Amino acid sequence: MIKxxxxxxRHHELLFKLASKEIKIKYKHPILGFLxxxxxxxxxxxxxxxxxxxxxxxxxxxxxxxxxxxxxxxFPWNFFSQSLSGSTTSIQDNSNLIKKVYFPREIIPISIxxxxxxxxxxxxxxxxxxxxxxxxxLSNLIIFLPLVVLLHIVLTIGISLIFSGLQVQFxxxxxxxxxxxxxxxxxxxxxxxxxxxxxxxxxxxxxYMLNPFAQIITLYRITLLDGYIKxxxxxxxxxxxxxxxxxxxxxxxxxxxxxxxxxxxxxxDLV
Amino acid sequence: MxxxxxxxNIGKKYTISHEKEAIVRHILPRFLKIKxxxxxxxxxxxxxEVTRGQTxxxxxxxxxxxxxxxxxxxxxxxxxxxRIYVNGKISALLSLGAGFHQELTGEENIYINGSILGxxxxxxxxRFKEIVEFSELGDFINAPIQTYSAGMYMRLGFAIAAxxxxxxxxxxxxxxxxxxxxxxxxxxxxxxxxKIGKTIMMVSQSLDLVNVLCDKVVLLDKxxxxxxGRPQEVxxxxxxxxxxxxxxxxxxxxxKELSVTPVxxxxxxxxxxxxxxxxxxxxxxxxxxTGTKDAEIINVRLLNSRSEEVDLFKTGERMRIEVKYLVHKxxxxxxxxxxxxxxxxxxxxxxxxxxxxxKIERLRKGSGSFSIEYESLNLLxxxxxxxxxxxxxxxxxxxxxHNACYEFDVISDKKDHGIVYLRHRWSWKLP
Numbered sequence: 001m002i003k004x005x006x007x008x009x010r011h012h013e014l015l016f017k018l019a020s021k022e023i024k025i026k027y028k029h030p031i032l033g034f035l036x037x038x039x040x041x042x043x044x045x046x047x048x049x050x051x052x053x054x055x056x057x058x059x060x061x062x063x064x065x066x067x068x069x070x071x072x073x074x075f076p077w078n079f080f081s082q083s084l085s086g087s088t089t090s091i092q093d094n095s096n097l098i099k100k101v102y103f104p105r106e107i108i109p110i111s112i113x114x115x116x117x118x119x120x121x122x123x124x125x126x127x128x129x130x131x132x133x134x135x136x137x138l139s140n141l142i143i144f145l146p147l148v149v150l151l152h153i154v155l156t157i158g159i160s161l162i163f164s165g166l167q168v169q170f171x172x173x174x175x176x177x178x179x180x181x182x183x184x185x186x187x188x189x190x191x192x193x194x195x196x197x198x199x200x201x202x203x204x205x206x207x208y209m210l211n212p213f214a215q216i217i218t219l220y221r222i223t224l225l226d227g228y229i230k231x232x233x234x235x236x237x238x239x240x241x242x243x244x245x246x247x248x249x250x251x252x253x254x255x256x257x258x259x260x261x262x263x264x265x266x267x268x269d270l271v
Numbered sequence: 272m273x274x275x276x277x278x279x280n281i282g283k284k285y286t287i288s289h290e291k292e293a294i295v296r297h298i299l300p301r302f303l304k305i306k307x308x309x310x311x312x313x314x315x316x317x318x319x320e321v322t323r324g325q326t327x328x329x330x331x332x333x334x335x336x337x338x339x340x341x342x343x344x345x346x347x348x349x350x351x352x353x354r355i356y357v358n359g360k361i362s363a364l365l366s367l368g369a370g371f372h373q374e375l376t377g378e379e380n381i382y383i384n385g386s387i388l389g390x391x392x393x394x395x396x397x398r399f400k401e402i403v404e405f406s407e408l409g410d411f412i413n414a415p416i417q418t419y420s421a422g423m424y425m426r427l428g429f430a431i432a433a434x435x436x437x438x439x440x441x442x443x444x445x446x447x448x449x450x451x452x453x454x455x456x457x458x459x460x461x462x463x464x465x466k467i468g469k470t471i472m473m474v475s476q477s478l479d480l481v482n483v484l485c486d487k488v489v490l491l492d493k494x495x496x497x498x499x500g501r502p503q504e505v506x507x508x509x510x511x512x513x514x515x516x517x518x519x520x521x522x523x524x525x526x527k528e529l530s531v532t533p534v535x536x537x538x539x540x541x542x543x544x545x546x547x548x549x550x551x552x553x554x555x556x557x558x559x560x561t562g563t564k565d566a567e568i569i570n571v572r573l574l575n576s577r578s579e580e581v582d583l584f585k586t587g588e589r590m591r592i593e594v595k596y597l598v599h600k601x602x603x604x605x606x607x608x609x610x611x612x613x614x615x616x617x618x619x620x621x622x623x624x625x626x627x628x629x630k631i632e633r634l635r636k637g638s639g640s641f642s643i644e645y646e647s648l649n650l651l652x653x654x655x656x657x658x659x660x661x662x663x664x665x666x667x668x669x670x671x672x673h674n675a676c677y678e679f680d681v682i683s684d685k686k687d688h689g690i691v692y693l694r695h696r697w698s699w700k701l702p
Contacts, residue, residue, distance in 0.1 A: 014386040021372060021383050028374055100365040101387050102346045268348040269285060 018111035041123040073190040079120035087112040087160040095271035109164040137226035155249040161256035165263040188213040198233040215245035273323040275470040281317040281353035313339040326471040328481045331491035337474045359438025367428025373417040405430035442473040478506045562671040570595040586683035590648040602634040604664040614654035649692040
C-alpha cells in the first residue's frame with residue numbers, strides 16, 4: 001500500500017496537469033475568468049454580513065459576529081462538499097481515459113480535489129484580509145492553519161476515494177452522496193456553536209465530536225479566531241481533538257485508498 | 272531471443288447485466304442465489320509469446336476479442352484467469368488523443384495528453400518542437416482543438432504518442448484513419464521503431480499493412496486463437512474465412528435439454544437403420560436427447576492429438592471422443608454408436624460397435640466409459656455435429672441417444688473441395 005501511495009507522488013505532474021485542466025476549463029470562457037475565484041467568496045462573505053448583521057440580527061456569540069463565525073466553516077465545508085460531489089462521478093466522467101490509458105486511477109478523483117483545493121486556497125487569500133477589514137482578531141495559532149488544511153485534504157481524499165470507487169459499480173451512489181452531504185452538513189457545527197451541542201448532553205457531545213468534520217471545523221476556528229479556544233466547552237481537550245482528527249483523517253484516507261484499490265481492477269470493464 | 276510479452280492461458284470474462292448494475296440488482300440476487308446477469312468469455316485459453324523486436328498483428332472479425340487482448344496486455348483491464356508477463360515499458364495507443372479537451376489549445380493538450388501517456392513535463396518541453404513539427408499544425412498549435420479538422424486532431428495525437436519512450440508499442444486500429452500522407456508518415460515511424468528494435472503489437476484490418484509490416488499474425492475468433500503464423504498464410508486464410516463466411520464455433524452452445532421421460536414398455540423408438548437409410552437428415556431433431564435412459568450418457572468430450580478438450584480440429588488431425596455413461600439397469604448386449612454430420616445435415620460417417628464386429632456382453636449397474644479414436648479426421652473445413660448413442664442389441668430402440676448434440680469445426684490450411692479428404696497420389700503420362 002505504501003508503494004501504491006508513493007505511486008501517486010510519482011505521478012504528481014499528471015495530477016497537477018489534470019487539476020489545472022479542470023481549472024482552465026472552468027475559467028476559460030467567463031470574461032472575468034480567474035477573477036471569479038476571488039469574487040465569489042468575497043460576495044458570499046458580504047452577503048453573510050448583510051444578512052446576519054443588518055437584516056437578521058443574530059446576537060454576537062462567543063465574541064464574534066455571526067457572519068465571521070459562519071465564514072470560518074462555510075468555505076472549508078464547501079471545499080469538501082464540492083470535492084466529494086465532483087470526484088464521486090469522476091471515474092465515470094473520464095471513461096475515455098480509463099478505457100484507453102493506464103495510470104493509477106486515483107489520480108482522477110484526487111485531481112478534482114486538487115482543483116477544488118486551489119479554489120479554496122484562493123478563497124482563504126481573499127477571506128483573511130476581509131477578517132482584518134472587519135476587525136476580527138486573528139489567532140496566533142494561525143501558523144498551524146496549513147496543518148489543518150493538510151488534515152482536511154487527507155480526509156477529503158479518503159472519503160472521495162470511497163465514493164468514487166463505489167460509484168463505478170453502483171450508479172446509485174451519487175444520489176446517496178447528495179443526501180449524505182445534506183445530513184453531514186447539519187451534523188457539523190457550521191452555523192451553530194459547540195456549546196449548543198454540549199448543552200443537549202455530555203454523552204451526545206462526545207459522540208458528536210467523533211464526526212471528522214466537527215473536528216476539522218473546530219480546528220479551523222481555533223487556528224483562525226483569537227480566543228475561540230476559551231469559548232469551547234471546558235470538557236473538550238484540545239490535544240485530544242488534534243489526535244482524534246489525525247486518526248480520523250488518516251484512518252479514512254487509508255480505508256478509502258484500500259477500498260478504491262480493491263475496486264480499481266474492474267473500472268475499465270464497468271465504465 | 273528474449274520474450275517481450277508472454278500470455279499464459281489468458282481468459283477474460285465479462286458479465287453482461289442488461290441494465291446498469293444497481294445495488295438492488297447486484298446485492299439482492301446474491302442473497303437469493305439467483306444469477307442476475309449473463310457471462311461471456313471475450314478471451315479464453317490464450318497462449319501467446321512475442322519476442323523482443325517482433326511485430327505482431329492480431330486479426331479477426333469484429334467482436335473476436337482483439338481489442339480485449341490489447342487491453343489486457345496494456346494493463347487497462349485485468350484478465351479473469353491466466354498470467355501475463357511483460358518485459359519492458361508499454362505504451363498503449365488504443366485511441367489517439369486520450370484526454371484531449373476540445374476547448375483547450377493544441378499546446379495545452381500536448382502537455383495534458385503527454386503526461387497522461389507518462390511523459391514528464393520536462394520531456395514534453397524538450398520534445399515540443401518535434402511534436403509540433405510531426406503534427407504539421409504550425410500556428411494552429413495555439414488554437415483550441417475544437418477548430419481542428421479530424422486529420423489535424425489525429426496527427427497531433429499520433430505525434431505525442433510517437434514521442435513517448437517505450438519498449439513495447441500497442442496500437443489498436445488507429446493507422447487506418449487519416450489520409451494517405453498521414454498513414455505513410457505513421458508507417459514510416461513504425462518502420463523506424465522496428466529498426467531500433469522495439470516490439471509492436473497491433474490490430475489492423477488492413478491486410479496489406481499487416482503483410483508488409485508484421486513478423487507474425489495471430490487470428491482470433493470468438494475469443495480463441497484460431498491460427499498463428501506467417502502473415503501471408505494467416506491473412507489469406509482469414510480472407511477465405513471471411514468470404515466463405517465460415518462460422519467457426521468454439522464456444523460450446525448449450526444444447527437444448529429435451530428430456531424424454533421413458534415410459535416402460537413403450538420405449539422411444541429410434542433405430543439405427545432409419546438414420547443410415549437417409550443421408551440428408553431431418554435437422555428438426557438435432558440437439559434432442561431421447562431414449563429409455565436405462566443407460567445414460569453423462570459426458571462427452573472431444574479431444575485433439577494433444578488430449579486437450581477442443582471443438583476445433585484440423586483436417587487430418589487425430590480426434591478422440593470420450594463418452595462417460597451411467598447404467599441404471601443391467602443391459603444385455605448393447606452397442607455403442609457415434610455418427611458425424613455436416614451442418615447441412617449430410618450424414619458423413621457412423622460406425623457402431625456391432626458393425627465393427629465387437630460384442631459387449633453386458634452393462635452392469637454403475638458407471639462406465641467408452642471412446643472412439645479417429646486416427647486421422649479426414650473431414651474438410653466446415654461445421655460438424657456428432658451424435659452419440661447406446662443402442663439396444665437389435666437397434667430397436669436406444670437407451671440413450673444424443674442426436675447431433677455436439678458441435679465441432681474443422682479447419683485446414685489447404686484448399687480442397689468436397690466432404691472428405693481421400694488420401695491420394697497423382698500420376699500421369701503426358702502425350
